[in-house]
Amino acid sequence: MTGRVELWLYIAQRVSAMVLAPLVLVHLATIVYAIRDGLSAAEILSRTQGSILWAGFYGLFVVAAAVHGTIGLRVILREMTPWRGKSLNVAAIGFCLVVLFLGFRAVEAVT
Amino acid sequence: MSSPLATRNHPTYWAFVLHRLSGLGLAIFVPAHLYVLSLALEGEAALDGFLRWAEMPLVKGAETILVILLAVHMAGGARLLALEFLPWRDRQKSLIAIAFGFAVACGLLFLMRAV
Numbered sequence: 001m002t003g004r005v006e007l008w009l010y011i012a013q014r015v016s017a018m019v020l021a022p023l024v025l026v027h028l029a030t031i032v033y034a035i036r037d038g039l040s041a042a043e044i045l046s047r048t049q050g051s052i053l054w055a056g057f058y059g060l061f062v063v064a065a066a067v068h069g070t071i072g073l074r075v076i077l078r079e080m081t082p083w084r085g086k087s088l089n090v091a092a093i094g095f096c097l098v099v100l101f102l103g104f105r106a107v108e109a110v111t
Numbered sequence: 112m113s114s115p116l117a118t119r120n121h122p123t124y125w126a127f128v129l130h131r132l133s134g135l136g137l138a139i140f141v142p143a144h145l146y147v148l149s150l151a152l153e154g155e156a157a158l159d160g161f162l163r164w165a166e167m168p169l170v171k172g173a174e175t176i177l178v179i180l181l182a183v184h185m186a187g188g189a190r191l192l193a194l195e196f197l198p199w200r201d202r203q204k205s206l207i208a209i210a211f212g213f214a215v216a217c218g219l220l221f222l223m224r225a226v
Contacts, residue, residue: 014192014195014196017188017192020188021185021188021189021192024185028181028182028185032224035221035225036224038166041158041159041162042155042159044151065141069137069141072138073138076135095138098142099142102145105145105149106145106146106149108149108152109150109151110148
């Protein structure tokens with residue numbers, strides 16, 4: 001059972017990485033483009049608000065980052081600390097839920 | 112007997128360390144980044160207040176480091192995916208150099224346009 005969970009976490013980590021790679025490239029390009037005249041709320045919102053495309057883009061980004069970051073943190077904690085077992089899994093799920101909550105609030109705010 | 116650092120002092124080991132540290136840094140930063148963006152729910156003024164604070168040179172420097180962390184984690188991760196899913200390539204050091212060069216270039220580009 002545990003081995004199967006670990007296998008699925010490995011697959012989820014790689015699939016989320018494959019999803020994130022092009023999203024991060026677009027995000028980096030957007031950052032470099034948008035920063036040129038300084039950032040303002042009006043400038044950010046004028047680009048993103050009312051756009052289904054940006055809402056979908058950042059919604060997918062949030063889900064992939066939450067999955068990828070949670071599994072990555074869990075791997076680091078398992079390998080570099082004595083923390084194991086159910087409490088670690090509960091903490092990891094908690095971290096994932098916090099990122100999803102904050103992420104969807106952010107997407108709602110800017111789109 | 113050689114020390115652990117001596118046996119691990121290899122570009123692929125340092126690429127592993129960099130990937131870990133950048134991932135850890137991003138995991139800590141992302142919740143704060145998302146919280147700041149959600150300030151727009153309270154109106155433009157709330158988000159603008161933070162963005163004015165972010166104009167300070169020290170914050171710009173920190174943002175540059177974050178851009179480099181994001182780029183290095185993405186490029187290093189792409190190298191790892193290639194390592195695991197594509198046929199083996201002998202030029203691992205070159206791939207690490209390309210990943211690191213891409214990350215530094217992203218950081219410099221950001222810095223040049225931000226200041």
